[in-house]
Amino acid sequence: MLNSKQLQLLDYIKDSPSQSSKEIFEGVKHLASYATIKRILASLVAEKLIVTIGKGKVTKYILSPTYELFYPIDMELYYEKEIDDRTIKENFNLSLITAVLPTTSLFTDDELEKLEGLQNKYLTNISQLSSFEFNKELERLAIDLSWKSSQIEGNTYSLLETERLIKDKETASGRSKEEAVMLLNHKDAIDFMIENPDYLNPLSVSKIEDIHSMLTKELGVNRNIRNRRVGISGTNYRPLDNEFQIRESLLRMCNLINEKTSIFEKALLTLILISYIQPFMDGNKRTARIVSNAIFMNYKYCPISFRTVDAISYKKAMLLFYEQNNINAFKAIFINQFEFAVNTYF
Numbered sequence: 001m002l003n004s005k006q007l008q009l010l011d012y013i014k015d016s017p018s019q020s021s022k023e024i025f026e027g028v029k030h031l032a033s034y035a036t037i038k039r040i041l042a043s044l045v046a047e048k049l050i051v052t053i054g055k056g057k058v059t060k061y062i063l064s065p066t067y068e069l070f071y072p073i074d075m076e077l078y079y080e081k082e083i084d085d086r087t088i089k090e091n092f093n094l095s096l097i098t099a100v101l102p103t104t105s106l107f108t109d110d111e112l113e114k115l116e117g118l119q120n121k122y123l124t125n126i127s128q129l130s131s132f133e134f135n136k137e138l139e140r141l142a143i144d145l146s147w148k149s150s151q152i153e154g155n156t157y158s159l160l161e162t163e164r165l166i167k168d169k170e171t172a173s174g175r176s177k178e179e180a181v182m183l184l185n186h187k188d189a190i191d192f193m194i195e196n197p198d199y200l201n202p203l204s205v206s207k208i209e210d211i212h213s214m215l216t217k218e219l220g221v222n223r224n225i226r227n228r229r230v231g232i233s234g235t236n237y238r239p240l241d242n243e244f245q246i247r248e249s250l251l252r253m254c255n256l257i258n259e260k261t262s263i264f265e266k267a268l269l270t271l272i273l274i275s276y277i278q279p280f281m282d283g284n285k286r287t288a289r290i291v292s293n294a295i296f297m298n299y300k301y302c303p304i305s306f307r308t309v310d311a312i313s314y315k316k317a318m319l320l321f322y323e324q325n326n327i328n329a330f331k332a333i334f335i336n337q338f339e340f341a342v343n344t345y346f
Helices: 004-015 021-028 034-046 065-070 095-103 109-127 131-152 159-168 177-195 205-216 243-259 263-277 284-298 311-324 328-344
Strands: 050-053 060-063
Touching: 004 021, 004 034, 004 060, 021 034, 034 050, 060 065, 065 095, 095 243, 095 263, 109 328, 131 159, 131 177, 131 284, 131 311, 159 177, 177 205, 177 284, 205 243, 205 284, 243 263, 263 284, 263 311, 263 328, 311 328
Parallel strands: none
Antiparallel strands: 050 060
16 A cells, blocks of 8 residues: 655656656655655665666656556546646557567456455356346347437437337437347347357457447448557547557457456456447447457456446546546446446346
């Protein structure tokens, strides 16, 4: 557990990177003496929370890329700043996929213990269900997931209207044809994954493209890896715009996820990285949610519907990853929604 002086020093280094110990002391000398600041810096280096650049008198300090993933950020304070006033990582950070995430555990021991306990509860629950009962619960979750995943993207169907559409093919009055198609595409993609649970094992670029095609069918969305720039509402983060680089990043992402042993890490990485890479002109987050759930289903883990997640909170947590490469807010959503799924379905 970090003490207040360590946290304040980390805050200062985050806001004023690449400074020497003397420069840091001048900025935080109200905290402690220079000798104490040096000791705290040494302890933070030892704990791999900060790293050094240069040697001797020209040594400077920055946050470690690993700690940036988990750095505590106050979401309300962060979004009090307007889009153009936020200091962000504007460009795609390939080193996340090639260097940082391969050697980083995304969950603490306590978090993994909680998640594994919930998974064991899920396995106990489904062992007591008949095949008919299990399939009924899975259909209920699929409807909820189709509704919420679409709602996050701006779809205005209610959950009840979604159920009527999927079960009875009854479209809602005052809603567009595209909204109905989006929901039905979700259900088709989920049904495909239920019928072919091992389709995405191992994960590959072509199979991600297949799921994206199912989700965007008849919606006028280009099904191929994009070859031009795409803008993201609410942020100045700029994803890659070169088709070769996008495909290469997707391939590296697939390799990373295939090599991970934790199913929870596989699912969470899929959620954040497909969205971060933005390989398609549209439908990226929808694809990420379905592919992530397909990974859960392949390994007989409880899928998640995201039913109780607030759409704005979801988007803000994702933007925080885009802009700061910080996973904390989105990880909290992931854990919360897995717990909800285990306790609500099956």
